[in-house]
Amino acid sequence: MAVSELAIETHGLRKTYRTVRGRTVGVEGLDLAVPQGGVHGFLGPNGSGKTTTIRMLLGLVRPDSGTAAVFGVPVPQRLPEVVARVGAIVESPKFFPAFSARRNLQLLADGIGAPRARVDEVIEQVGLHGRARDRYRTYSLGMKQRLAIAATLLKDPDLLIFDEPTNGLDPAGIHEIRQTMRALGDQGKTVLVSSHILAEVEHVADTVSIVTRGRLVASGRVADLLGDATGATVQVQVAQADVEQATRVLATAGYVVRSDGGRLVVDGAADAAELNRLLGGQGVWASELVVRRPDLESVFLGLTQHDVPGGTSHRGERRLWGGGGAGGRHGDDGVGPVGATDESTDGVRA
Numbered sequence: 001m002a003v004s005e006l007a008i009e010t011h012g013l014r015k016t017y018r019t020v021r022g023r024t025v026g027v028e029g030l031d032l033a034v035p036q037g038g039v040h041g042f043l044g045p046n047g048s049g050k051t052t053t054i055r056m057l058l059g060l061v062r063p064d065s066g067t068a069a070v071f072g073v074p075v076p077q078r079l080p081e082v083v084a085r086v087g088a089i090v091e092s093p094k095f096f097p098a099f100s101a102r103r104n105l106q107l108l109a110d111g112i113g114a115p116r117a118r119v120d121e122v123i124e125q126v127g128l129h130g131r132a133r134d135r136y137r138t139y140s141l142g143m144k145q146r147l148a149i150a151a152t153l154l155k156d157p158d159l160l161i162f163d164e165p166t167n168g169l170d171p172a173g174i175h176e177i178r179q180t181m182r183a184l185g186d187q188g189k190t191v192l193v194s195s196h197i198l199a200e201v202e203h204v205a206d207t208v209s210i211v212t213r214g215r216l217v218a219s220g221r222v223a224d225l226l227g228d229a230t231g232a233t234v235q236v237q238v239a240q241a242d243v244e245q246a247t248r249v250l251a252t253a254g255y256v257v258r259s260d261g262g263r264l265v266v267d268g269a270a271d272a273a274e275l276n277r278l279l280g281g282q283g284v285w286a287s288e289l290v291v292r293r294p295d296l297e298s299v300f301l302g303l304t305q306h307d308v309p310g311g312t313s314h315r316g317e318r319r320l321w322g323g324g325g326a327g328g329r330h331g332d333d334g335v336g337p338v339g340a341t342d343e344s345t346d347g348v349r350a
């Protein structure tokens with residue numbers, strides 16, 4: 001993929017922090033590729049290096065080594081050339097509690113030389129138009145966060161970077177922010193959103209990068225990652241008297257069947273209708289067929305289950321950009337150790 005097609009690209013990005021207990025690895029040779037347009041989830045557990053990476057992209061932290069580019073422009077070296085195209089919420093901006101959203105945004109717009117007409121546009125964009133004249137202090141957390149997003153939109157950036165924007169929000173607030181991000185992605189903006197809750201971003205992101213311990217463990221289109229996982233499982237409920245025959249019928253057809261408390265579980269079989277047809281053909285009637293698809297959480301756990309300390313290999317990394325590479329699904333070997341180096345304290349800093 002050509003550099004110009006990527007909103008963000010990093011190679012071997014590394015950052016260690018000096019602490020009283022020695023060195024802590026923040027980011028350990030990270031290769032990121034964020035395509036232009038749409039929502040990209042930057043996912044990983046707490047302490048996996050998401051904030052450190054974002055801070056490096058924004059020139060707030062200097063990498064030890066490696067390279068990063070935003071819209072093909074090397075950062076931090078030439079950050080001033082692209083900074084106008086980037087809006088970010090890393091720490092919540094301060095708003096005046098006694099002023100309305102509109103007044104707060106007008107002040108910010110004046111500060112950065114954005115036209116005042118822009119204020120009403122961004123209020124509309126984040127869906128705050130109904131409440132724009134109310135005081136900030138009367139806002140819900142979700143509304144406050146949407147106002148923060150509105151502030152980043154004032155200069156009409158092409159790339160928006162939100163570091164855990166839903167932290168501390170209730171489900172309604174999370175939903176609001178998700179919708180706002182989705183709308184921005186649909187407008188052609190690139191949204192990089194970090195989260196330690198994979199499920200929260202799964203339904204809003206077009207593409208994701210999943211990191212753990214400062215390393216990339218998987219990246220690509222969400223649909224590809226989920227499709228590449230163990231596949232859907234179908235739970236089949238039949239009458240107790242039919243369990244044996246049903247198992248035989250499905251096993252004969254080549255399915256891997258196990259029984260789970262009176263239910264049959266068929267792994268890697270997405271086609272429930274086919275199972276239904278096979279069973280019905282032998283006079284066994286299913287009372288229930290439930291298709292369970294893997295989510296990002298299970299993909300992530302599958303990738304990191306061999307995550308034992310001591311290994312430093314890059315073998316744990318998988319790339320799905322551009323059609324998934326040569327062999328499709330990797331065996332266990334392809335998801336090997338993504339372990340810590342001996343310097344790493346794995347986010348358990350005191």
Ligand SMILES: Nc1ncnc2c1ncn2[C@@H]1O[C@H](COP(=O)(O)OP(=O)(O)O)[C@@H](O)[C@H]1O
Pocket residue numbers: 017018019024025026027044045046047048049050051052053345346347348349
């Ligand atoms: N200023 C700092 N000083 C020392 N260690 C830090 C500092 N910031 C982050 N770290 C460490 O770097 C690692 C990655 O942290 P961070 O980038 O905040 O991860 P995330 O955002 O994914 O939770 C963690 O082990 C964290 O403790």
Ligand SMILES: [Mg+2]
Pocket residue numbers: 050051052163164
């Ligand atoms: Mg963080």
